[in-house]
Amino acid sequence: MKNFRRIISVLCAAAMLLSLCACAKREKYDAVFITDVGDIYDRSYNSAVWDGVRSYAADYGVNCKYYRPSQRGAKYFFKAIKKAINHGAKAIVCHGDEFCDAVIKAAERWDDVKFIIIDCEEKNLPSNVLAVGYSTLDAGYLAGYASVSNGFQRLGFQGSNPSDDYVNYCFGFIQGAERAAEDLMLEVMSVEIKVNFLKTDENEDDVEARAKSWFSTGTQAIFACGTKTFATVASVAERNVGSWVIGADTDKSYVSDSVLTSAEKSVSMSIYRALAEVKDGSFKGGRSVTYGIADDGVRLDLQRSLFSLFTQSDYDAIIERVKADPSMVSSLVTADDAKNIVLGDDQELSSIFSLNHVLIFTN
Template sequence: MKKFFSVILLALLAFGALVGCAGRTYEIALVTDVGNIDDKSFNEGAWTGVKNYAEANDISYDYFRPAEDSQAARVETIEAAIDKGAKIVVCPGYLFETAIFEVQADYPDVAFLILDGEPNNGDFSNDGANLVYETADNVHCVLYQEEQAGFLAGYAAVQEGFRSLGFIGGMAVPAVIRYGYGYVQGAEKAAVDLGLATGAVTMKYYYVGAFEGSDALETKMDGWYAAGVEVIFSCGGKLYTSVVAAAANTTAGKVIGVDVDQQAESDRIITSAMKALTLSVEESLEAFFDNEKAWPATLAGKTRTMGAVENGIGLPTAAASWRLTNFTVTEYNALFADLVDGDIVVSASTAAEPTVTKIVVDYDA
């Protein structure tokens, strides 16, 4: 009999625990894109910002992951976060543009922070003539000058001594294109500054069409390294897993990471072209909560673009992350200052490939 009541008690305790968990609410919610909060890239950078701010200010927080990669799943997950009490929903990535466009008017008392995108209807028909952008007052958007981060990475690679470069992008979306075209411009600038002969620096350039690694991508990267490519800028989500795996199959193949400092993932990663994802989330959340849980007028319905001037992009300069031996941190800081001062201007255009005269880029690699 005692055993019977013990089992019943344990069952009731377990049920109570489940009910307690089910009833928990969270003021700050992050909804991931196709990745997860441990992707060592975009989601994780944003999640770290949420976590840092929430824990420093004793605010409840959690993350929610869509069941699949679809508009319906993203909307459903955003609504699930709101049902859990979210006062603000952080949405990392351009995939949320159409989802926020759909829900922003339905939840005027909920704030949304979208990184790398602006709400729009996603209608690219008729050569984009039907595309409508609309950012409600309960939404704040943050964009980054990826072209500057890519520029720094390309410049550093050539100054380091690499002459055969590669660029792998996830999808040909604006942020990825800006990274890639900035990388091209940086390599070109370094070749000019070093007085290299035309064609002394070459680059293979390719968009995968996905943000996940694969056996097929690793095989392609094996081919690039075998053909003489020395360093590859891996730009997008978990693509780096395949690029790093291919680099590890070589004697000296190197990789450049993206979005966050990825040096801990492999000793083959020599630097990373970063966005200040964590900082931008922390600053946005601070502005929201300091204004009584509403966007201040300077942010409500507006887009903030972060570049070198705002310390919104860069390469990591900590000793553990700086794996360049010829190009120094001092030289990097001088280059960064030129971006801040406007002495160097990197084109953000995605309409056409950058004009180069020194390096040779194979866009069909």
């Protein structure tokens, strides 16, 4: 009887061991997203990246997971990456320039793992790292074109700082407005765009005061770039009937009924595309790619926009025109020149554009 009990005990222990092994196998993940320290469902970058990872995993029948670092910093990001690799990750996705150091260090240590990083400005990348960026110039162009096509001729742009992304949003916005005014055959210099980037001694109180002033003097919509800047302008627009705000980077329609549209980066799509390339063996690292209108890398989502005149067919038409002739959107100047110009006066800013319909005012 004792021997029988021993045999049963051994068999139970073996069964438990096999079960643990099976669980360990199930915990291996093909694709892993390392979030920032925010919530995965932040309705911003974390959500957008995770949607892309999950869609890829569902379509290709593989496992995926996300890890949230305990705190910010390259040390903690690297720990999260190491944990993902220990669980069998073949591809790791991260977002933001703050991840660059940790990703490069990990890529050099585990050269058989592929890394995809969004919005990383590092130029010298290991061969297993792909940096994905987006043409905010193109995204801004669509926002400007749609705004004027919707009947708005008094516009504004507020940026929290003159970063490359925000400057290009602004430059694209101006060019898109000019093109729409030309297509509509509006009168010469009939569209006004007020432009402002926060100075180092300014804060969100200045953003609020400026938005109030602009709306009270006829500005119909303000393109606001920067998390706090957007939230402030949206709040002001809510309190001013007939005033609108335009968001940047990701969908902002959930924030307020005053959100006209969002100039979005197609983050989910680009993550899906990169992971699919890892899966089919066509992945090429050691480089940066920038997706724009031509690659469906930026967009306006008309279903979540509140245009009254600008239609889906209008949107589809301008997309096809730009794809056929990418020179319609021009970078015009270098990023360093642009930063100097946008912090100058309106004559300097106007001088770099060949404008017939748009007047620019810096404030």
